[in-house]
Amino acid sequence: MSAPPAPRPGLYYPKMPATWWLRRPAYLRFMLREVSSVFIAIFLAVLMVQVYRAGQGPEAYAAFLERLASPGWIAFHAVALGFALYHSVTWLKLTAVVQVVRLGEHQVPPRLVAAGAFAFWGILSLAILFAVLLRS
Amino acid sequence: MSTRKTSEPFWWGLFSVGGVVAAFLVPVHLFIHGLAVPLGWIAFPHARMLALVGQPLVKVYLFVLIALPLYHWAHRFRFVLEDLGLHALRAPIAVGCYGSAVAGTVGTLWVLLRL
């Protein structure tokens, strides 16, 4: 890595405030997208604890579920679900742009690739839900 | 190849895979475990839970579902901190974030294997 270019006299070097992401709606949307990962990670940690509690026996498991039913956790999960959906939508849209899909000589238009990804996501989610419902 | 070795591609690779897993699988699980079960829309008694996670394939599935998106989080959170102006702390931030993801991976493995 080379050293940063030395500032030259006479030029004005603009500064970047820590709040730069509030300056434009697109930047804010970007920040929210990035922050979605935090909510997802917290949920997964909770899920891990849930599995752990299940291993400790029915009482521990039930107590844990009860804790999750508290308004605070419900609110958190509701918000987290919003973020998770936002992540999925942005991720699938961007992946379609990044991943070039070819059919013979021609590139499949990214819109079509995205549509395919969304369809797959929907089917997969329904399948998981269905599997859980059937078992319960 | 004369490329200067950087570990970025490795972490980015894990981030990408984690992002895919998170995009496809997390919303529905979040709905089930975060809302539907606690609110009683779906019953998910202990016995079923235990029976489920006892299956090796389900263990693998849970490992993928929980561990991989942690790298997705680590990568993004690392850059969020940098974006918020913590540029000077780049190295410790990276170690902290990816280190947490690795710890989470080990933890997940430990929980799943103990069952």
Place this chain on the structure above:
Amino acid sequence: MLQHDVLVIGGGGAGLRAAIAAAEESDRLSIGVLSKVYPMRSHTVSAEGGTAAVMRENDHLDFHAKDTIFGGDFLSDQDAVEVFVREAPAEVIQLEHWGCPWSRDPDGRVSVRPFGGMTVNRTLYAADKTGFHMLHALFQTSLKYEKIVRYDEWFATSLLVEDGKVCGVAALNLHDGQVSPVTAKAVIICTGGGGRVYPFTTNAAIKTGDGMALAYRAGVPLKDMEFVQYHPTGLPGTGILITEASRSEGGHLKNKDGYRYLQDYGLGPPTDKPVHRKMELGPRDILSRCHIQEYQKGRTFDGPYGHYVHLDLRHLGEKVIDKQLPFVRELTRNYVGIDPVHEPIPVRPVVHYMMGGISTDLDGATVLPGLYAAGETACVSINGANRLGSNSLTELLVFGARAGRAAARDALGRPPIRSNPLAQLAADERRRLNERFLRADGRERIAEIREEMQKAMEKGLGIYRDRATMQETCKTLRHLRERFAHVGLMDRDAVFNTELIAALELESLLHVAETIAHSALAREESRGAHTRTDFPKRDDTRFLKHSLATHTPDGPRIDYSPVTITRWPPEERKY
């Protein structure tokens, strides 16, 4: 001191081609490229339609030569044209090897399209952004050569001449306002034309004839300056170019009755598919005159920016337009809110190109030892009295490369430059700029003089010309030159003083305008783009010769030199 063996002034197509040619001529040479804008901003970027070269079995070098000479109304030097057509194919292939994204046939060969005045499909193209792609391919390729040193945003204010030889330039660095000598054993001027002497032009703001004026002030004659090409299809108001390729792809020119009027002027019969040299594929000078005649007959539209006709592309369909003419669609949508897929485009003739320029030989050498020129700024001359579309991009490749090689060889044979006298010359130039512009307290405004000059040029030196109006324009120009002596600048800052640049550019423009006006006044005939209502016929007895404008304190002196005829004796030019 900044020293090079070869110094190229101008970083457009010709300049970059010359720099690369010089770099490849010998490892021992140091090459400078000095330009008032970053190279990729140069006006080559705006060329759209294509570049001509004999590429296919059905074509022949002689066909290309004949078309060019015929199109130029027999004022081209035929030895130059023969060199031009012979070296053109290798040059366009070279550019292909350097990564230019030429449009392709299904078999992978570069595609060729028809163009105005050509008898065969020989115009290579990159959709309708040919100049853009050529310029960027040349610029990006030039980055490969470490010995090419660039002076971006430096303005050459005068040639340094010692013992009758060019030894470099004095140049103003825009970033700090310093004037420094940049020495070189050979200098190549590649600064493009000066279409900005007119108010209504396809030319970019930077096209102010600086290189022409640089050479002219140093005593080098400007050749055939009266020949100014109007492009028949520019957007009213802005003058944005709508490429000739839109007609070679099959577009139609229609008057306000929806009638393809070109058939009334000997260019018929009208056909659905384009036919070489017929109708819309006639040469630019003739098409521009037809427009004016339609206007005089009251058959053009009338808009806020004057008369116009329609360029109709609708029958080509969206697919063809998007593949072959995407830039036309982008431009008309962005700038006039018209989608050519659904609506005809309003167009009118607009100043586009200068056939004349710094008089050079086949190697780009001028009469001043050590000074070379290539591209639109030069007159070799291959374009004669009217340039055929798509010959100019080829010209900058062929003669840019030739000038680069010749200058490199010249530099290798010259002893080191003595720098002391040059530092003195540069100091004089620094003083001149300071006293003339930065410390002067004149009252005249740059923009006012520029606008009056442009108005006078449009009036007297437009598509149709006559003695009385041209004399009036000459008088106005002389008067403007006097006013310019009292120009005053508001901006006295050293850093990035664009007003100072505008003043220097205006100085160039006034010189160029005078050479155009005086050369045109002296040529008492009609030939190619020079059409006189008082002398409507071509006169080979008196004027089968090049005009040469030489600088004197009282304005340009006009002399003549013979036209080189090799194998194509003059004949009547009929399409």
Place this chain on the structure above:
Amino acid sequence: MAEETITLEVTRYRPREDREPRAQAFTVPYRKDWVVLDALNHIKDRVDGTLTYRWSCRMGVCGSCGMMVNGVPKLTCAAFLRDYLPGPIRVEPLAYFPVIRDLVVDIEDFMGKLRRVMPWIIRRTEQPLTAGEYRQTPAQLEAYKQFSMCINCMLCYAACPVYGLSPLFIGPAAIALGYRYNLDSRDEGYHLRQPILAEAVGVWQCTFVGECSAVCPKGVDPAAAIQRSKVAGAKDWFLSILLPRGGRS
């Protein structure tokens, strides 16, 4: 009859006198077919000759006249006054670049980076010109064409917060142009160019904000070029781990 007018708030910065840029308001005639650049030219020609900015072609292809218009990077020759009614319109130098004077920014950093990504055709053996052109099918042309449309106008850098935060980042346009040559069927320089694109300050810095592509006036989509280069870089990396001596030479 009172003439319709519109106000421009233009950033001024004189390096010798000012410590910081400041805004100056100019009221100019409003014409519905005027672009922001026309208004600036009006000011320079008739009001204040010291106003400093770059421009040239006025047809959106030379890339000179990029500025921030109401906070968004734009080619001012293509930004119509009528789209910003009733004003005022904020005109500022391109964000994240050092300012030389008024609306003129320093782009030397980009010029250096452009050279670093080797934007030229690299061949193991050069075919002689007499053998004619390299054959390239329309589909092979299509594969890279989009990325060859960059006019170096710098709008993408001015939209990229990553560049603002970390000026070492190679940045959207330079990466897109390097990628363009990697995709060119005539080129054999991937092994030289890709390692530069895949340096730590290369593609890995990008967090895919995506604004570079959103503001690009030529539809280049540098963000896609960067992400695809990441995919290639990650593939190379894992291959070099699996096959330390083999893989791509």
